[in-house]
Amino acid sequence: MRPDSVRYRAAGRLAQVVVRRAFAEFVGTGLLVTVVIGSGIMAARLSPSDVGLELVENATATAAGLAVIILLVGPVSGAHLNPVVSLVDWALRGRRGGRDLAAYVAAQVTGGIGGAILANLMFALPPITISHHERTGGHLWLGEVVATAGLVALVFALARSGRAHLGPAAIGAYIGAAYWFTSSTSFANPAVTIARTLSDTFTGIKPSSAPMFVLMQLVGAGIAYGLIRLLYPDRVLADR
Amino acid sequence: MRPDSVRYRAAGRLAQVVVRRAFAEFVGTGLLVTVVIGSGIMAARLSPSDVGLELVENATATAAGLAVIILLVGPVSGAHLNPVVSLVDWALRGRRGGRDLAAYVAAQVTGGIGGAILANLMFALPPITISHHERTGGHLWLGEVVATAGLVALVFALARSGRAHLGPAAIGAYIGAAYWFTSSTSFANPAVTIARTLSDTFTGIKPSSAPMFVLMQLVGAGIAYGLIRLLYPDRVLADR
């Protein structure tokens, strides 16, 4: 039987770990939004005559930055950086740990907002400017479904086949490609979508366009859940 | 002696595995075509003034997307995603498993068609539009021979030297380069060639140009088969 002092200390240590993991999600999602919005502002300022070149610049920086951020916080929190990733993780783990899920999502959303403010300030803009960039229409919504389904399926295909160490490069590469092959330029992340309403710049999204984007992201996550159950029915295959 | 019920169950499980593998080829080839056509549409819309920049955008997205798709379905089906890869695999394995080959090719071709439709819909186009992009002439055909020979030789050089885990990055990089160093921009895949007749956009190919492309891809695959037999005469060398 452990004396009370040990039990209290263990509980304190556990709480500390949960706080540290949520803090890692806060920092990681914040940096991700800073990368997305910051590189978007830089691209629009430096390459004003070709929107495609702006997207090259924005996509390349995001792909490399995302890979690096996953490396930065991965060992601490798993680097979800995305509420739908946390949600599907929770579902695939048998829906246990709802409080952890809530802590992760809260950290991701607040981190994302912080990241938008940091990006705006770095480029001498007011801390928050509401985006006027309308993004609406069935084809864009289909784009978000595809973008999110692919992202979430990739994350858990790697996890379920013992290849999580490939996550940073693979997920960075995926987003770099998805900026181009989806019509919506692949938001694929509710926390990032909310944060991107707060910068009236290249990567912004009008608040009225955000709810449908988030809804479509949830639909895409549901499709990914089904795909993973079909393609990787077992928890973990052998590492290749 | 196993009772009948066990034998039936084992057969059912095997069938399930074959279906799952074909389904993985269907999903993977579909996504590949979505990436190729989708990023081509995006590139042509956003960078209308420089065809080279459009090809940069299309090639980079395809390279990254292909690598990721191989990661996504590789552990399930081996991620052939290409009838000539399946064909050479079958030949190098001593021409056994003809039914699996047929299932793979059927999944690849139908998946590719599905991917073309999805790409068209994501960009608010009719589900199918027949391409008017004529691609014909001896130098382009030579380009397809070179592109396919290099691709197939690479795939089996990796497999035969215990380096299959490098396939995703290597094959993505190969296609990203081959878009540029071959005159035909490296179709190198009969299923993708067929699918690309169904989108009258940047990456399309006129149906009348497709048969010679497919024929040249088969010639290239034959050359790759010979190269592999010369360079890697043994099934598997030591892993480096």
Next chain:
Amino acid sequence: MRPDSVRYRAAGRLAQVVVRRAFAEFVGTGLLVTVVIGSGIMAARLSPSDVGLELVENATATAAGLAVIILLVGPVSGAHLNPVVSLVDWALRGRRGGRDLAAYVAAQVTGGIGGAILANLMFALPPITISHHERTGGHLWLGEVVATAGLVALVFALARSGRAHLGPAAIGAYIGAAYWFTSSTSFANPAVTIARTLSDTFTGIKPSSAPMFVLMQLVGAGIAYGLIRLLYPDRVLADR
């Protein structure tokens, strides 16, 4: 008891090792500056009509070149190539080895100066030309804080989690992204900042702008130190 001759020889060997490590830092930092300044000159000459494209060229070459330089000298010196990395390394190791720190910083600064001269000469410019490129203002300083904090946090997140072998690719990718997502284009290195005052070309910085950049890099390094203590309180986690 070891005879004196052995002790002298051991001391000689140690000195030789310290010299070799400092020499590696000299060569590595020199090459890094050559890559940064050289590719900047090439970019400005070949793409005069789009500053964004120039930064694409400069950032891509720097990212790839930095990764390779870390591979080149990493096993010898650890490839700090940056006084603030050496400084935080010293702090995290309990502030022992001040003489090694001094040798590293001296090698980095002199190497950087050598690299600037080499770049100028390769492009048929005088060995040294003082930059007139003013880089000043609170938002740029914030950019340097963010850039350096991210860089240093990444370096030690990898080191403290048994993933130092990912350093070359990760740090290259980080700098490639940070050129875009920070307003200052991410100098993030006092030795490189000093060297960049010596080339009046694309990547130059006016000497009067340099001190505040270096100060902000120190602030960023301090933030990274705190982040690492919070996220990776233990010296080394298990390798993933």
Next chain:
Amino acid sequence: MRPDSVRYRAAGRLAQVVVRRAFAEFVGTGLLVTVVIGSGIMAARLSPSDVGLELVENATATAAGLAVIILLVGPVSGAHLNPVVSLVDWALRGRRGGRDLAAYVAAQVTGGIGGAILANLMFALPPITISHHERTGGHLWLGEVVATAGLVALVFALARSGRAHLGPAAIGAYIGAAYWFTSSTSFANPAVTIARTLSDTFTGIKPSSAPMFVLMQLVGAGIAYGLIRLLYPDRVLADR
């Protein structure tokens, strides 16, 4: 005592292996030249209005293609693909195996010529056209010295520290960067230099400019030899 028939068979097998290795160098160097010249032609045709963008396209395709070619033939021949790499390899191995060195260099030079012809034909040009692109001057020669020294030092830094498996990605990245940070766009390879005299296109070099380029490459290789002896005095350090 082995009977004669066994000895004869063993000698035959050895000869076969030497032929196979030389054949791998022939194929690999040929493909490398095809990638360099082919992507240069494509770039010049598709992006006629910005030389920098042409070099982006050429450099990216070369970097990715080179990495892949090293993977393709590496397990067979070591993928030198470059006479100065073979030369320094011979010097660092104690100058034994002069006949192997000669076979490698012959295979590289003839392979390179074959690759130039293939590239020309793929783009509907005569098999051989002599380049009129003059590349001369002290700053370009200095560029070649730096480019070759860096390349050769990298190759043997990896080999001597048990990291040869990083060669494909590292050497590809190096060349991709060196196209930009050296004034000569980094030929760094006598076989490729000779081959590039045979295509009057973007990446060509006038025959009269080639000898000084080759001489400077030898100088660079000598510097690399010295650097390796200083930084990596032992044959093989521990794998990291």
